[in-house]
Amino acid sequence: MEKRSMPAERWRELVSIAAAEFADVGYERASLNRVIRSCGMSKSSFYHYFDSKQQLFEAVVAHVAATVAADLEVPEPADFQSDFWGLAERFLQRLVIAAERDPLFVNFGRICYLPDVPAGQGGLAASAAAVDDWLRRTLAVGRSVGAVRCDIPSGLQAHTAIAVLRAFDEWILRNRSALGSGELPLLVQAQFEAVKRLLGPEQ
Template sequence: MVAVSDSATTSLPPERRRRLLETAAREFAAAGYEQASLNRIIRACGMSKSSFYYYLDSKRELFELVVRELSDSLVRQLRIPEAEEFAVDFWASTLRLLERLADLAEREPLFTDLGRMFHLPGVPTGHGAAVDSAVAAAEGWLDRALAAGRARGAVRDDLPLGLQRHVTFAVLRAFDEWTLRHLAALERAESERLVRAQFEALRRLLAPRHETEENA
């Protein structure tokens, strides 16, 4: 079960608050941001409109809350090490992280809903928006991990770091978006092959030429 951190809804009883976040995540992931119905969410939670608006002002505020709290929970459960520690054994660390992420997505459907929410059109953006903040945090960590990997010789250094991070993040997002779109049709063995394929794509993109040749 996903833990719920402090927020504007902290005075809600824990079970009602968790139900609100889980129901909202499913609605946003299934219907999209624009088409998601606040009325459906409220009814499914057994809340009155007046009760909902006592805690939150709008659908946008609810969306921001769901993204922020589920993202925080995902990061905690992934136990992502500091970039310098990650780079000690860069490629083994990369594979372990991808495998843990896939395992969490399988065990906790809310993280699958969260992933879909990051790819929705029309979501709130701009300064302080939850999606933008989460992406910026991920990009910042990736910058540090790539820099540490380059310093240790595990990552090629013939490209500007910013470009390398941009291309790496694009590959990760492409795999994530495709997998989420086809998740219902994927068997476990296929999901495991996708994780390995994602790892190999990153290694071919980032590893120094001599390392990719040795592992070919």
Template sequence: MTAGDLTRMPEERRRRLIGEASREFADSGYEHASLNRIIRACGMSKSSFYHFVASKAALFDLVLDELRTDVATQLSIPRPEEFAGERFWSTAEAFLRQLTERAQTDESFTALGRMVYATGVPTDAQGPIRAIFVVAEEWLEAVLVVGRRDGAIRGDIPPALQTRLVFALLRTLDEWAVSHVGELAPAAMGELAEAQGALLRRMLQPTG
């Protein structure tokens, strides 16, 4: 079965399957997610489920792609040139706040984050996750090029190394926030976004 097979499922049933599967993967991780629980929650028979989806890996891929599309349509990602000149830090901090707000209010956003950082994902289901990180790192690289060009960030280390360092930091911060979003009050999440912005400033602003 291919990802396109799911498009033949009635829309209401398809949405329910994506919703139940995303919650199961987000709450239980890949390894401990149960297809039987998903199938029962959707009110489907196993034969009906496997008519549309071949395996857990295929379902994980489908759900990840669906959530990524849903989040992309709702998230306003600044173009690299929007960071030009004196707008670099105000744009960066506004984007961090937007991500923090989404994490608190958008179930798809949170589920996507938990799936991206899920442990035990087999090799044949990791492709979509790698693709998400490749696109994110390419966007970050373009943003940093603008910041270096306009003097908003330091230019004393090689660009490729700077991109890797910043991406590693952002990925670590994101993974921590995703795993703790349910434990923090909105005010604490707001403070976290401000702290992340301050940390990036200390890391990237020119020292001279």
């Protein structure tokens, strides 16, 4: 039976608990028994919907990726034509609000950087590829309107920008629980300023 047959409220509970389990201990150490017990489900009920931990992981990744994308209302690259850096800053601010409001958002980010995800897990790879493609297309718009420097090859520029963004994201997500009140917005602002200095046209 497909997981879509699961009652919506039970599915949301399972997603939240499973995402936290994977994010906290990694894929390999994640315990189906812990997830099932925390949800108040029986094993027979769980296996009525899923055959394995990997199948649950794939379903959780697909659901959360779609939910996060919808909640963030990600701008189209063409939207950046009129106010490239202003829109970029406002979008990052929305990311901060989402991260502070919804633990599921943070846990999905942490899952994206897990080192022990099965090689055959295509959901995370597809999500990462979609983000990279969006960034490359957005940078192309920035170059076309003069908001992004054009003195280095576009491929190298995108590769460098993605590496910087990921370095900030991974560190922030890994250390999120240790951050003091108000530190997250400051770090995200620093991330924005670093990327703007890296990509902005020379003054």
